[in-house]
Amino acid sequence: MKFTKASVAVILACALALGLFACAPDEEGEKTARTPFAAAQSDPLVYLNAVIPLLKEAEGFAVETSYGMDDIKAGNDTLQEARNVFKNNIIDYINSSYAKERDGFYVSAEEALMGMIKRDGPPADMEKQCPALFNALEESDLLDPAAMDELIEGKIAGSIAKLDEDIGKGLVDTLRDEKGFSLKGANGEPVAVKQASGEQKRVHVLGQLYEAQVPGGMLTPLKLNEVLELRVAERLKNLEADIEQGRNSSMKNKTDEEKREYVLTQLGESAVKETSGLYQIDGKLALEAADKFMTPADKADILAQLAKAGGYLAVEDYALEPTEFTLFAQVNKAFLETDGKPEPDPALSEDMLKELKLEIRYKLTATATGVGAFEGEGEFPITLTLRKTVKYKDIKWKAADENA
Numbered sequence: 001m002k003f004t005k006a007s008v009a010v011i012l013a014c015a016l017a018l019g020l021f022a023c024a025p026d027e028e029g030e031k032t033a034r035t036p037f038a039a040a041q042s043d044p045l046v047y048l049n050a051v052i053p054l055l056k057e058a059e060g061f062a063v064e065t066s067y068g069m070d071d072i073k074a075g076n077d078t079l080q081e082a083r084n085v086f087k088n089n090i091i092d093y094i095n096s097s098y099a100k101e102r103d104g105f106y107v108s109a110e111e112a113l114m115g116m117i118k119r120d121g122p123p124a125d126m127e128k129q130c131p132a133l134f135n136a137l138e139e140s141d142l143l144d145p146a147a148m149d150e151l152i153e154g155k156i157a158g159s160i161a162k163l164d165e166d167i168g169k170g171l172v173d174t175l176r177d178e179k180g181f182s183l184k185g186a187n188g189e190p191v192a193v194k195q196a197s198g199e200q201k202r203v204h205v206l207g208q209l210y211e212a213q214v215p216g217g218m219l220t221p222l223k224l225n226e227v228l229e230l231r232v233a234e235r236l237k238n239l240e241a242d243i244e245q246g247r248n249s250s251m252k253n254k255t256d257e258e259k260r261e262y263v264l265t266q267l268g269e270s271a272v273k274e275t276s277g278l279y280q281i282d283g284k285l286a287l288e289a290a291d292k293f294m295t296p297a298d299k300a301d302i303l304a305q306l307a308k309a310g311g312y313l314a315v316e317d318y319a320l321e322p323t324e325f326t327l328f329a330q331v332n333k334a335f336l337e338t339d340g341k342p343e344p345d346p347a348l349s350e351d352m353l354k355e356l357k358l359e360i361r362y363k364l365t366a367t368a369t370g371v372g373a374f375e376g377e378g379e380f381p382i383t384l385t386l387r388k389t390v391k392y393k394d395i396k397w398k399a400a401d402e403n404a
Contacts, residue, residue, distance in 0.1 A: 048283075061395040066389045132356065159208065160202065224279055226277075228276055282328055331351050355395070
């Protein structure tokens with residue numbers, strides 16, 4: 001497959017210069033071998049910047065923007081009903097989807113649904129609608145290591161507070177490490193959760209954090225892993241817990257390799273095949289970088305979400321403070337032959353984006369006025385976590401054109 005756009009050629013040239021794309025055997029002609037994991041992992045920033053712009057050459061894809069709300073606190077206990085309205089009903093999608101069709105370019109979801117006329121070429125605001133495809137990620141866009149540590153420590157503190165709450169409610173009976181083994185005290189017995197030390201609780205919550213679950217941990221703002229290995233690691237963790245609890249005694253004395261073969265069998269042949277050669281990139285980005293890769297949060301959209309509790313609360317304005325900006329991408333290695341069928345040999349497949357997701361979280365604060373059943377409450381504060389997610393998905397890669 002050839003890519004003709006000058007910008008794409010420049011990015012690929014840089015990647016080639018760094019040895020990230022190996023050439024396929026001579027008999028394979030124009031096929032580009034998939035980037036070896038070690039090469040992609042050595043510089044995930046360069047790798048990401050090489051594969052994302054290729055999305056502009058896909059046959060079709062959709063961009064979905066959504067808002068969600070969590071951690072809602074409203075006034076006092078008498079407002080519990082309104083709070084539940086927020087929690088259960090306010091999380092809703094606001095779609096602004098664009099799909100690239102065979103005889104057009106981007107069409108809105110409504111146009112596609114109604115079969116309306118398609119545009120002849122890219123819309124004038126394509127770069128505005130899809131900024132992540134036009135702006136390369138730079139080192140300065142990644143979260144500073146010190147800020148990364150602060151963010152993780154904040155998550156650990158929050159998780160420990162939640163753990164203490166769950167222990168008090170009797171919801172936690174065992175503390176475990178990152179491999180799924182129960183924590184042992186000096187006497188070799190499992191730690192009694194109500195007598196657990198602060199350090200033991202820390203070990204437990206670290207084992208539950210996603211950043212600590214990926215192989216090697218999230219030690220840098222940008223991390224690349226093989227999806228198959230992520231799933232194997234998760235299954236192995238569950239297996240160790242099952243062995244320890246006596247739910248799978250047959251695997252108790254097996255070697256690490258035998259346990260790996262066991263979880264691969266559990267995953268199933270189709271799941272293993274689908275995830276082989278699929279890379280996953282997780283990143284923590286600087287909050288300022290959101291201006292480069294996402295359109296600003298739309299105030300009218302957010303107020304529309306808040307208005308869903310209009311039977312209880314009235315909110316006319318709010319303040320936003322960004323708190324976390326994350327990137328998630330998966331790159332798949334399915335080379336498409338001219339008949340549209342995937343190349344069965346992953347060693348001869350290309351780097352093709354499967355999904356790209358950007359999410360920014362804000363702390364939202366506002367003053368609400370009680371209405372309806374809460375009209376007598378007057379004004380009171382509300383706070384919540386607002387999530388804005390932009391997802392590039394439903395990507396259709398066109399078959400290779402040897403004459404392109």
